[in-house]
Each structure stands twice: as C-alpha cells, then as structure tokens.
Amino acid sequence: MLGIGFALAAAVCYGASTVVVGRAVKAATPTTVALVTLLSGAVLIVVVSATGWLIDPGVTKVSLDGLPWVVVAALFMFVVGRLAYYSSIQRIGPSHSAALSATTTLATPLLAVLILGNGLPLTTWLGIVSTFAGIAILLSGKRN
C-alpha cells in the first residue's frame, strides 16, 4: 500500500505541476519557465540528496562510465523534453498535454514488438488500442 501511496502522490504532484506551468507560460516563455522550474527543483534535489547522503552515502553514487549516458539523458529529458512539453502546454493546454505526454509509456511495448519481434498479451494490446483511441478523441476536439 505504501508504494501505491507514493505513486499516487507522484501523480498528484505531476498533475499540479502541469497546471501551474499552464499559468506560468502565460507570463513568460517556455524557455524561461523551464529554467526557473529546473532551478527550484534542483534546490529540492540538493536538500534530499544531502539528507540521503548523511543517512546512507550510497544514495549519491556516481561513475565515470555512466556519466556520458547521464548527460545524454539530461539533454533528452531536461532540455528537449521539458522545453517541448512546456511549449505544448502553452499551445494546447495542460490537460491535453498531460494526457498525450503520458503515452511515452507505450514506447517500451511497441519497441519490443517492432524491434525485438516480441508478442504482447491481449491486455497490453487492449491498452494500446484504448490509449490511441483516447489520443484520437483528444486530437479531434477543438481547443479553446
């Protein structure tokens, strides 16, 4: 139950963040909003990391081997992805953006089919169909 509680807390936080960004991009460019949200989030990460390190130094592991991958991940997730997401919120609104962005979850099973030739269970296919149906509904609606 604790894990589900944490996951629910994550969903609530993501939802709140997206809505607040929707207000923020009315007063500034997506680039500026991305920078400030990044900096404020960094303060929280530093506080949590420092606290975690005091309890268990292992939570702050680094490695040279992993560094290039972390840098690449940062460019995808923090720079390109975040900037594009905030631009999307500005253009089509928070709710549409949140729903459409959540479809990244489909990447793994679809890549497994396309690249690895894996079969997928029926529930997964039903889920994929339902998700695309939802996308089609959202894209077919008018935006205010």
Next chain:
Amino acid sequence: MSRYWPILVTVVAWSLGPIAIRAGLDRGFSPLTSSLVGTAVAVPVFLIMVRGAASPSRLGFAALAPMIVAGLFGTGGTLFNYLAIGSTNVAVAVAVANTHPVFTALFSKLTRSEEALTRRTWCGIAFVVAGLVLVSIEGL
C-alpha cells in the same frame, strides 16, 4: 496539426531519455545524482537560451512564484516516483503514476483554468489513462 508538434517532440524525447537513464544507472549512478548531474547539464543550456528579454531576472515575484512552485511539484513527483518504484511492483507504480492526466484535468477545473474541459476531453483522458493502466499492469 502544427500546434501538436511540441507534444510529439516531448513523447519522442521522454521515450528515449529513460533508455539513457537506465544505461547510466546500470553503470553506477544513483537516481538522485543522475538528476543532479542532469540539472547541472541543463541549466547552462537554458541560461544561454534565455539571455536578454527572456531572462527571469526581468520578471517580478508574481510571475516567478508559479514557476518555482511548479518546479517543486515536478521534482517532488519524480522523487515520489522513485520511492514508489522502490516500494512496490514497478508495473503497479507506473500504472498508478500514469493517472496524472486525471489530476491535471481535475486541478485545471478546480483552479478555473481557461483550458476548455469538454466531455470529449474527459472521454479522451479516460481512454488514455485506462489504456496506460492496462499496458502497465501486464507486468504484475
């Protein structure tokens, strides 16, 4: 359709990013430090991009406050996500976390956001969330 290209870029970037994250974690980085390093990489890029008119130093507190709050919520969500994945089955954690579009829509309505939340929007969100939950729980 041109207004949808940013979200398409988002989906592609956020689909590829976790692959690189996984590679970094497998090679010895912890989630917290990968987030820290990621921030350290991204901040200079954005500082270059916001020179001049778009600089946050030109904005008042009323404009900056929502951004600060959004950043705290977003990072808080990521931290809770890590805790969830560490506390339960990954598929369950992902399935529950993927309900965030519902909360986005609810908060939009509660805060009287200008975004139009028609029945079509709610229907689309419901289909997307249900679909993602079905995709995620297969891992159970």
